[in-house]
Amino acid sequence: MNMTPLSSITYNRVSPTCLCTHWNLLPVKELIEVFRPDITVDQVEKAACCTKCGAKGVIRTQIIYVGNSAIAMSTAHTPRKNVDE
Ligand SMILES: [Zn+2]
Numbered sequence: 001m002n003m004t005p006l007s008s009i010t011y012n013r014v015s016p017t018c019l020c021t022h023w024n025l026l027p028v029k030e031l032i033e034v035f036r037p038d039i040t041v042d043q044v045e046k047a048a049c050c051t052k053c054g055a056k057g058v059i060r061t062q063i064i065y066v067g068n069s070a071i072a073m074s075t076a077h078t079p080r081k082n083v084d085e
Contacts, residue, residue, distance in 0.1 A: 002041035002061060006032050009041075013064040016045060022052035025064065 006028050014031065017023040031044055045058040 004041045007037035012066050015062040016048050016058040017060045018050040020053045
């Protein structure tokens, strides 16, 4: 059971795994477009259908948090201007 609403993990990805071990990596943004922002990870799990065997029944869903390394890099940067002054 994962009651995390997709709207709180918009920029991440979810990886549902089927009983047949087939798994997928889906951008949350795309799922919100298909479903709605307040749908939970649990509800997506129930609605999901395996693209390989066609089974309805995800055994496990992992939330893949996309690192914001780009933001970390920009804040770590010290402008030269400060050194010169
Ligand atoms: Zn499957």
